[in-house]
Amino acid sequence: MVQAEAVDLSAVQENVVAAIEAERDDLIALSRFIHAHPEIAMQETASSAACAAFLERRGFAVERNVAGLPTAFRASVAGSGERPTIAYLAEYDALPGLGHGCGHNLIAIAGIGAGIGLRAALNSVPGTVTVFGTPAEEAIGGKAIMSDAGIFDGIDAAMGAHPGTVEAVCPTVEGSGQALACQAVRIEFVGRPAHAAADPYNGINGLNALIETFNGINALRQHICSDARIHGIITHGGEAPNVVPSFAAGDFLIRAQTMAYMNELVEKVRRVAEGAAAMTGSEVRYLLPERATFDMITNHTLARRIKTHLDALGLAMPEAVPEEGSGSTDWGNVSYVVPSVETGFPILDRVCTWHSPEVVEAADSAMGYENTITVAKALALAGLDLLTDAALLRRVKGEFAETRAARGG
Ligand SMILES: [Zn+2]
Structure with missing residues (x-):
């Protein structure tokens, strides 16, 4: 097994970033395809198939129909040692009557891009990278069903990104990144x-x-x-x-x-x-007709690491502040099983109503794609940190155990 300490970390980081850069055009084309063919929750057949095939063509072992969900998938590449396992979550469902008014076509390539980036490190460092295709965020909550089915068991950390307005933040401080x-x-x-x-x-x-x-x-x-x-x-x-x-x-x-x-x-x-x-x-x-959505336990230790990379890559965002959750997301169910971060990032240079035609437009804009590619790089680099820095991974897991216990989980 390769010793993580023995590798030149900055060279590996360069490889990770270069791997995403090399796929920039194809990632954007994939996102454009999803945007142009909006499919609502549990009907994301073409979107899910395109994402899974994209990863499969790049050497990921893909399992479709995960947790009994026809449009969910798991795509993995194992390096020299199986652990740690870093997961990136990709969404692709649209809103009825509106299309991609929540920008999930960008969430898809943020997760897929990050997975492809981190995969480039597996020649040098031990670990596994998995990209999950998680359907139906806007309806029944694919992640909640996948979580109940044990799909996220054994994952060491899960990351993803959600687009937002100019007010989007990376949830680095206690009390930020909450959901009900x-x-x-x-x-x-x-x-x-x-x-x-x-x-x-x-x-x-x-x-x-x-x-x-x-x-x-x-x-x-x-x-x-x-x-x-x-x-x-x-x-x-x-x-x-x-x-x-x-x-x-x-x-x-x-x-x-x-x-x-x-x-x-x-x-x-x-x-x-x-x-x-x-x-x-x-x-x-x-x-109780549907399973519950859990509150979000954001891992701030991991979020701070993502933010460090976002800053270094030049994607400036406002500082996070403690803020009570107002909405709910199926990420919450994942966050009770695995240390989790869903960072925000801006695809608009202004504030606007979400789930609106303005967002549909921003989700297919130059700024939207540019920032999504940058976020993919930051998520990949944070994943690399977890693979190479055992103390960081211990701190992430320590915070996870402590917060979950404090919330009665
Ligand atoms: Zn959304």
Whole structure:
């Protein structure tokens, strides 16, 4: 086995950067193809196939249909020693009716480019590089399903990048890079129909139970942490005003800063619904139709290393500040299994609304591609650091274990 200490690190770094530079045009062409053929969650057949084939042609061993997801893949190259294993995550799903309004075509080549770059180091240093194709970020959360299936077990660190506006940051400080844990809940009440005027006393009103559930949740709000969120809609409220609604249903999302607290709230809302059922005499069905999205445990030690390389490569970004999570991402599920960083990077020189036509345009712009290639290089160089600097990898893993334990994971 090659001793990492014996190699000339700066020469290896040069090889890594040169490998990505050599693929610049092809990476951009791949991204353009994905952008020009937007495919929504779980329908990313052409995008996923193009990404997997791109890596396969460059010597990666590709496994498709990972975790039972037809558009997920795993592409690996092992060096002289199998560990550590560094993973890069590539997304490629688009938004319904909009196209690549979240720039996932750039996320794809950031991960693939980084994987190709780090692969160039494997002649000199031991380790494995794996690129995962992770579908359906905008819908069911491919990473959550892959994570549950154990696909990320044994990975030492996972990295990726998400485009943003001029305000995008690399989450280097504690409290930055957060995302909320999120659980979808469906609540159904089954009552008994009756004529709403002639014999309402024979009816059991499912809609009343659902309304009391909303009231109960409103009362609960006073007693939950201010950063938690519970929001819902009525999807079924009855058939006709002269019939006592025998069936009512609502969809809710319950979000919190940690998965542990989110789970507590899911149980509290369950008791509210059970109380509403008891009040009205209806029967309640409390359903969790999708797996939960976990909060994001960003590894700041690793993020700082990525930022060092971004700075050296000349991609300037504002400094990260502690900021409460507001959205949710399936990266969170990965971050409970593997030390993880999803860095932001700018593809616009201004602020704009996300998931918009402006972003569709920026995701296929010279600035977008230029910065994505730079980010791929920084992610590859940070991966190289993890392969060659055992103390850094220990610190990354130490922070991971500590933070996960503190969040009750
Ligand atoms: Zn996105």
